Amino acid sequence: MIKLEKVEKIYQRGSERVRALKGIDLEIERGEFLSIVGPSGSGKTTLLHILGCLDTPTSGIVRLDGIDIETMPEKELVKIRREKIGYIFQQFYLIPGLTVYENVSLPLTFSRKERNRSEIENLIEMVGLKDRINHKPNQLSGGEMQRTAIARALVNNPEFILADEPTGNLDSENAEMIFELLKSLHNKGISIILITHNPDLAQRTERIIKLKDGIIESDQMV
Amino acid sequence: MTTILFSYKNLLRHKTRSFLTLVGITASIAVLYSIISFNKGFEAGLSKELERTGLHFMIVPSGCPHEVASLVLHGAVIPKYLDDTVSEKIRNFKDISLISPILVTQLPNQIHNKIDLVYGMEMSHLKNIKPQWNIKGSIPDNDEGLILGSEVFDHMKVKIGDTYSYGDKKFTITGVLEKTGSQDDAFIYIPITALQKMLNKEGKVTALGVKVLYPEKLTEIIEKLSNEIPGIQIVTMNQVMNSISSLASSAKILSLSVAIIALIISAVGVMNSILMTVFERTQEIGMMRAIGAGRNDIFKIIITETILLTTTGGLAGLIISNIGSGLIEDFVRKFMPYVPAGKILLFDYKIALFSLIFSIFVGVVSGLYPAYRASKVSPIEAIKG
Ligand SMILES: Nc1ncnc2c1ncn2[C@@H]1O[C@H](COP(=O)(O)OP(=O)(O)OP(=O)(O)O)[C@@H](O)[C@H]1O
Numbered sequence: 001m002i003k004l005e006k007v008e009k010i011y012q013r014g015s016e017r018v019r020a021l022k023g024i025d026l027e028i029e030r031g032e033f034l035s036i037v038g039p040s041g042s043g044k045t046t047l048l049h050i051l052g053c054l055d056t057p058t059s060g061i062v063r064l065d066g067i068d069i070e071t072m073p074e075k076e077l078v079k080i081r082r083e084k085i086g087y088i089f090q091q092f093y094l095i096p097g098l099t100v101y102e103n104v105s106l107p108l109t110f111s112r113k114e115r116n117r118s119e120i121e122n123l124i125e126m127v128g129l130k131d132r133i134n135h136k137p138n139q140l141s142g143g144e145m146q147r148t149a150i151a152r153a154l155v156n157n158p159e160f161i162l163a164d165e166p167t168g169n170l171d172s173e174n175a176e177m178i179f180e181l182l183k184s185l186h187n188k189g190i191s192i193i194l195i196t197h198n199p200d201l202a203q204r205t206e207r208i209i210k211l212k213d214g215i216i217e218s219d220q221m222v
Numbered sequence: 223m224t225t226i227l228f229s230y231k232n233l234l235r236h237k238t239r240s241f242l243t244l245v246g247i248t249a250s251i252a253v254l255y256s257i258i259s260f261n262k263g264f265e266a267g268l269s270k271e272l273e274r275t276g277l278h279f280m281i282v283p284s285g286c287p288h289e290v291a292s293l294v295l296h297g298a299v300i301p302k303y304l305d306d307t308v309s310e311k312i313r314n315f316k317d318i319s320l321i322s323p324i325l326v327t328q329l330p331n332q333i334h335n336k337i338d339l340v341y342g343m344e345m346s347h348l349k350n351i352k353p354q355w356n357i358k359g360s361i362p363d364n365d366e367g368l369i370l371g372s373e374v375f376d377h378m379k380v381k382i383g384d385t386y387s388y389g390d391k392k393f394t395i396t397g398v399l400e401k402t403g404s405q406d407d408a409f410i411y412i413p414i415t416a417l418q419k420m421l422n423k424e425g426k427v428t429a430l431g432v433k434v435l436y437p438e439k440l441t442e443i444i445e446k447l448s449n450e451i452p453g454i455q456i457v458t459m460n461q462v463m464n465s466i467s468s469l470a471s472s473a474k475i476l477s478l479s480v481a482i483i484a485l486i487i488s489a490v491g492v493m494n495s496i497l498m499t500v501f502e503r504t505q506e507i508g509m510m511r512a513i514g515a516g517r518n519d520i521f522k523i524i525i526t527e528t529i530l531l532t533t534t535g536g537l538a539g540l541i542i543s544n545i546g547s548g549l550i551e552d553f554v555r556k557f558m559p560y561v562p563a564g565k566i567l568l569f570d571y572k573i574a575l576f577s578l579i580f581s582i583f584v585g586v587v588s589g590l591y592p593a594y595r596a597s598k599v600s601p602i603e604a605i606k607g
Pocket residue numbers: 011012013018019020038039040041042043044045046047606607
């Protein structure tokens with residue numbers, strides 16, 4: 001469970017101060033499938049950073065299963081990112097020199113976990129890329145790259161998947177495929193937090209958090 | 223996937239850039255290895271050569287210690303002479319087993335229109351003074367014969383038995399000194415009495431080589447000789463070696479500095495090349511941090527890249543310098559005033575190991591800063607959505 005209490009985030013850009021989040025109170029349970037929506041610059045990505053322990057708030061408290069993350073050493077945070085959270089980015093961020101298989105297994109290099117080949121192959125098969133397993137990213141379509149990234153996010157068996165506009169660079173057909181994939185992961189018990197600009201997709205999640213100017217404008221169950 | 227494999231694949235993403243960086247490291251490690259092994263081979267060759275001369279010390283007219291070194295090793299022309307009275311006096315000392323006169327000069331060779339380097343010596347002493355020499359043909363047993371150094375022989379297009387003349391004086395070529403790889407190859411060896419007659423320098427010598435009966439009494443004998451005979455200087459083979467070593471050491475320091483500078487430049491090249499890729503990969507590194515890489519993981523990946531580059535370069539440099547050692551040696555012999563005979567650049571596993579460890583070290587040093595910069599990349603760099 002993730003709980004935010006009066007979370008503020010202020011970016012200092014030279015002499016200019018940007019208040020990206022202005023007091024966020026939020027509770028997210030295990031197993032939720034929620035979407036974060038809102039206009040550009042409203043603080044969606046900033047909020048996701050904080051939910052994923054990639055960044056710390058300027059003020060306020062972030063609790064992970066009740067523990068204030070500010071009291072955790074950096075090492076512990078790295079471990080949480082490694083073991084509990086899987087990230088998916090709008091720009092996919094696959095490593096160009098590596099095959100689909102190698103890209104998917106990259107997080108294992110950092111988590112020092114062992115997975116046998118068939119487990120990884122099963123993951124790749126699940127995202128529908130069995131026949132692309134030895135392809136490099138430049139031989140893949142956008143949708144295939146994002147599906148590779150999803151398999152990569154799953155390789156450490158995370159509890160949460162955080163996805164920042166994963167369909168933003170895809171056509172509607174591929175976007176649909178990615179969304180269905182996320183939904184099937186949710187059905188397997190993984191919590192999904194999805195930033196999207198697409199209101200139709202947001203409507204198909206279970207909870208919609210609408211941000212505006214760094215505050216939560218609305219938080220509703222669908 | 224291991225860090226090494228991952229780093230290796232990262233390097234392959236910029237094949238040209240990695241290759242060019244590699245070339246720099248390869249070249250500088252090759253230079254470093256060659257210089258160190260040359261220096262070592264030089265020392266070893268020098269002491270071997272001196273051991274083999276079979277003489278314990280040289281007596282020369284006083285006042286030219288450095289020239290003695292070059293005299294012993296490749297025959298410098300010293301414009302001062304000792305005369306027979308000195309050798310008579312020495313002969314009266316006990317414990318002396320051999321006194322061998324040497325007269326070094328240059329003679330114009332009208333037929334080939336060049337200047338010959340000529341070494342007058344007592345032919346019957348040859349086996350004693352130059353035990354390592356191999357002579358094709360025979361050693362002259364009278365004043366009418368001479369021996370050619372291999373280089374002279376190759377240039378002249380003559381054969382054993384031919385006549386070789388200076389003005390009116392005709393010699394027969396009785397033998398040829400087989401290639402020694404040293405400056406001895408460039409000389410013509412003439413019986414000393416014949417040479418003295420030609421030059422009107424009867425009884426005069428450039429130096430006297432002396433061999434004693436009991437080497438352990440060397441200091442005693444030298445002291446006695448220099449006290450009792452005026453106008454001479456005694457130079458032992460140890461002193462000769464030291465003075466050659468000191469002549470060579472400035473060249474050594476210079477060449478080592480050049481190698482080190484080359485290495486520093488190529489290390490900066492490695493650093494620059496990897497730092498560039500770190501900047502280009504900022505978002506990618508941020509992504510890796512977001513998917514669970516710790517700062518130390520990133521640090522390791524980047525420093526492994528530089529170590530891979532420099533170690534590969536080091537290995538390639540070692541292979542190249544060992545394959546090319548013959549060429550390098552010929553090249554150096556052209557420029558050094560004195561290089562001992564025999565092959566100088568032999569494979570030396572200690573120096574090879576040192577060079578390899580050194581190239582790993584260079585990889586670590588040049589990788590520190592790029593790896594540090596990379597490890598500072600924040601995970602939020604990736605998500606600029
Ligand atoms: N690293 C940063 N330094 C300074 N300001 C930042 C930084 N990141 C974000 N901001 C600012 O904070 C505000 C919120 O940014 P954020 O990226 O969270 O918005 P967003 O809702 O994700 O927008 P978009 O839909 O365009 O992705 C914006 O005004 C942005 O310019």
